[in-house]
Amino acid sequence: MSYNQLTMVQRYQIEALIRERVSQSAIAKILGVHRSTIGREIRRNQLDSGDYIAHYAQVSARLRYQKKRKNLKMSKAHHRYILAKLKEGWSPEQIAGRMSVDGLISLSHETIYRYIYRRMREGHKELSHYLRHKHRKYKSRRGIYELRGKIPRAKPIHTRPVKVLLPL
Numbered sequence: 538m539s540y541n542q543l544t545m546v547q548r549y550q551i552e553a554l555i556r557e558r559v560s561q562s563a564i565a566k567i568l569g570v571h572r573s574t575i576g577r578e579i580r581r582n583q584l585d586s587g588d589y590i591a592h593y594a595q596v597s598a599r600l601r602y603q604k605k606r607k608n609l610k611m612s613k614a615h616h617r618y619i620l621a622k623l624k625e626g627w628s629p630e631q632i633a634g635r636m637s638v639d640g641l642i643s644l645s646h647e648t649i650y651r652y653i654y655r656r657m658r659e660g661h662k663e664l665s666h667y668l669r670h671k672h673r674k675y676k677s678r679r680g681i682y683e684l685r686g687k688i689p690r691a692k693p694i695h696t697r698p699v700k701v702l703l704p705l
Contacts, residue, residue, distance in 0.1 A: 542598070543570070543578060548591035551578065555589050611652060614641060619649055623667035629653070 543551075547568050554564045561579070565572035582594035618641060622632045629649035637643040653664050665671055 541570075543568075543574070545591070545595050548578075548594045551575065551594075552589055552591040555579070611644065611648070612642075615644065616652075619652065623653075623664065626667075628669055 547570075550568060551564055554567065559567075561575045562572045565575045568575070578594065579589055582597050583589045584593065615636075618636065618639070619629075619632055622635070627635075629646040632649055633644055633646040653668070657664050
């Protein structure tokens with residue numbers, strides 16, 4: 538079963554089947570969805586009285602979706618906040634963690650990095666100076682220990698004089 542959002546018709550079916558006291562597993566089989574989908578739907582959208590009303594559930598689901606989409610957009614307050622904290626030497630991870638404490642809708646550190654890199658592509662190269670690693674590529678440290686135990690400037694054995702190779 539692949540994931541699909543519940544439709545209004547399915548929500549009305551859930552409401553009717555709950556009133557008939559059909560189990561959540563049976564409702565899931567009737568609708569062709571996983572039983573956890575039904576449990577999550579009922580838990581998220583039931584009223585304080587414990588009743589499930591399809592119209593209320595549909596409106597609630599739509600509002601949750603719109604709020605989720607709305608949160609992805611950065612406001613001017615986000616832009617100012619991010620720039621100010623970068624100039625203070627904060628990392629995008631620290632900025633993301635502090636946003637909700639300071640009263641802003643929190644963003645992930647990946648969103649902040651994407652914002653910085655987009656601004657850099659638009660010509661604001663000074664933003665890279667505020668990043669701790671200055672937007673440098675990662676340099677691998679692999680192979681750094683391969684010289685351990687080796688003699689520097691050693692001659693290969695086949696180029697050594699024969700006297701050195703023969704035992705005394």
